[in-house]
Amino acid sequence: MKVVVNADKCEGHGKCEKAAPAVFKLGDDDVSRVLVDDVPESQRGQVDAAIRLCPRQAIAWERP
Amino acid sequence: MTAETALTLADINLNDETLFESGLSHEAFRILRRENPISWTPAEERIKGHWNLVKYEDVLQVSRHPEIFSSERGIVQYEPINPEDATQAANGNGKMLITMDPPRHVKLRRLVNKGFTPRAVAAMEPHIRQITRKLLDGIAAKGECDFVLDVASQLPLAVICGMMGLEDKDWPLMFQLTNKVLGAGDPEYQTDVPEDQRGTDEAARATGNMGTMQMFGFFAQQLMNRKEHRREDLISLLVDSELDGDRLSDEDILWFCFLLILAGNETTRNGISGGLVSLFEHPAERARLQADMSLMPSAVEEILRWVSPVTHMARVALEDTEIRGQRIAQGERVVMWYPAVNRDEDVFPQAQRFDITRTPNDHLAFGIGEHFCLGAGFARLEMRVMFEELFTRFPDIELNGPVERLRSTFIGGIKHLPVRFSPER
Numbered sequence: 001m002k003v004v005v006n007a008d009k010c011e012g013h014g015k016c017e018k019a020a021p022a023v024f025k026l027g028d029d030d031v032s033r034v035l036v037d038d039v040p041e042s043q044r045g046q047v048d049a050a051i052r053l054c055p056r057q058a059i060a061w062e063r064p
Numbered sequence: 065m066t067a068e069t070a071l072t073l074a075d076i077n078l079n080d081e082t083l084f085e086s087g088l089s090h091e092a093f094r095i096l097r098r099e100n101p102i103s104w105t106p107a108e109e110r111i112k113g114h115w116n117l118v119k120y121e122d123v124l125q126v127s128r129h130p131e132i133f134s135s136e137r138g139i140v141q142y143e144p145i146n147p148e149d150a151t152q153a154a155n156g157n158g159k160m161l162i163t164m165d166p167p168r169h170v171k172l173r174r175l176v177n178k179g180f181t182p183r184a185v186a187a188m189e190p191h192i193r194q195i196t197r198k199l200l201d202g203i204a205a206k207g208e209c210d211f212v213l214d215v216a217s218q219l220p221l222a223v224i225c226g227m228m229g230l231e232d233k234d235w236p237l238m239f240q241l242t243n244k245v246l247g248a249g250d251p252e253y254q255t256d257v258p259e260d261q262r263g264t265d266e267a268a269r270a271t272g273n274m275g276t277m278q279m280f281g282f283f284a285q286q287l288m289n290r291k292e293h294r295r296e297d298l299i300s301l302l303v304d305s306e307l308d309g310d311r312l313s314d315e316d317i318l319w320f321c322f323l324l325i326l327a328g329n330e331t332t333r334n335g336i337s338g339g340l341v342s343l344f345e346h347p348a349e350r351a352r353l354q355a356d357m358s359l360m361p362s363a364v365e366e367i368l369r370w371v372s373p374v375t376h377m378a379r380v381a382l383e384d385t386e387i388r389g390q391r392i393a394q395g396e397r398v399v400m401w402y403p404a405v406n407r408d409e410d411v412f413p414q415a416q417r418f419d420i421t422r423t424p425n426d427h428l429a430f431g432i433g434e435h436f437c438l439g440a441g442f443a444r445l446e447m448r449v450m451f452e453e454l455f456t457r458f459p460d461i462e463l464n465g466p467v468e469r470l471r472s473t474f475i476g477g478i479k480h481l482p483v484r485f486s487p488e489r
């Protein structure tokens with residue numbers, strides 16, 4: 001499954017990086033990047049947590 | 065149960081400002097969470113009815129669906145039945161960031177949000193510490209002061225006025241006018257109304273309107289001046305900004321200034337003063353913090369949860385929908401009560417305990433989603449720096465008289481907070 005960060009909304013709060021460090025990384029521009037194309041099964045729970053915690057509601061699973 | 069908990073479900077009226085002034089609102093919310101998590105406040109003579117949300121999940125649902133729950137008809141609980149009763153501030157509905165829906169909302173937000181990211185905020189720490197130290201210098205020899213007037217109100221005022229490029233001489237006016245707009249219902253700020261008429265709905269409207277108009281007059285002057293001479297400030301930035309290829313109109317810019325000065329001032333002030341009161345009321349937690357100041361970041365989060373300086377934000381349903389099985393009809397107003405959801409027993413273990421090391425602490429004091437507080441980083445930083453400096457310098461600071469709360473259902477404010485401490489010589 002693929003996860004995306006909406007760069008228009010993201011304001012660099014970094015909650016995603018804390019919740020799922022293998023999936024998200026904050027760039028120097030204060031926008032979060034997704035590090036993997038396909039989120040491994042084992043990390044989906046962490047990504048769900050990131051989606052829930054993101055204050056800007058900037059993260060979503062990409063609908064196929 | 066304590067003596068003051070004689071409150072029952074039937075007595076609760078969330079339109080009653082004195083419920084908040086007296087501090088009984090927490091007990092009211094506890095009863096509502098348990099007995100009536102979605103309650104309807106019926107219309108009154110001049111204002112429409114509204115739904116009250118007191119459960120965390122319900123506020124998440126509403127905040128996460130701006131396409132269903134609109135901010136454009138105003139974000140306060142009161143909606144007049146008769147449009148003629150609208151306040152001047154209500155003219156900003158649909159025109160300010162905070163009262164704007166997608167898709168325009170995020171475009172407007174992106175014009176300014178680079179100045180509010182964690183990185184931008186962190187760069188301001190030395191400056192904020194310097195302001196804080198100067199404020200504390202001002203009270204150091206006195207040994208006592210009104211903590212709200214002398215300290216808590218002055219730091220956020222200096223920070224937001226600084227960002228907007230306002231000169232020091234205008235700061236007291238900004239303090240006065242933001243009090244009038246957001247403290248309109250409190251007789252203390254109804255100074256334009258004859259004394260024997262204060263405390264009425266009419267006096268509140270007149271006070272808010274006067275404050276709004278004076279604010280517009282002031283910022284119109286500032287705007288004219290920036291158009292002639294750009295400076296390194298937010299107003300100049302807005303003058304040069306474009307949205308969808310167009311410059312912002314003067315009116316857009318003035319509403320932005322209006323929002324920033326209110327949101328920057330009347331909230332963090334109460335985070336600081338409310339935080340100090342919470343620590344006074346929980347001496348063991350205070351001692352723990354003073355013994356280990358590295359606990360400050362989590363203490364600030366717990367203060368935000370506990371105090372919830374913004375009491376509510378409202379939305380209007382754009383279509384028929386449902387919350388917690390309750391049907392909400394198109395056009396109906398829902399009010400999200402932040403102090404209530406921040407003590408929701410289903411989300412926060414031992415929710416009624418003030419615990420400065422609480423983790424996780426995903427409170428909603430700054431809202432969430434589309435309208436998540438733009439200034440959250442500044443508010444957190446100002447609170448942390450203030451408490452670090454305050455407790456380092458005046459470790460024995462204590463209450464020195466009654467705490468006077470604001471009469472408002474919107475801002476969990478403290479007007480006066482007398483304190484004393486060992487003076488510096």
Ligand code: HEM
Pocket residue numbers: 127135139161162163173220224323324327328329331332335372373374377378428429430431432434435436437438439440442443
């Ligand atoms: C402890 C202090 C503060 C609290 C509790 C607070 C609370 C909030 C809340 C709850 C919202 C959400 C509105 C909604 O969902 O409708 C909000 C929005 C906002 N806040 Fe704050 N705020 C604080 C400090 C500040 C500061 C210091 C600034 C400016 C420097 C600021 C600027 C704003 C702005 C511009 C918005 C509108 C954002 C939007 O609609 O996109 N706030 N605030």
Ligand code: SF4
Pocket residue numbers: 005009010011012013014015016017024026031032053054055056057058059
């Ligand atoms: S939590 Fe949300 S806003 Fe913060 S960096 Fe991650 S995606 Fe961006």
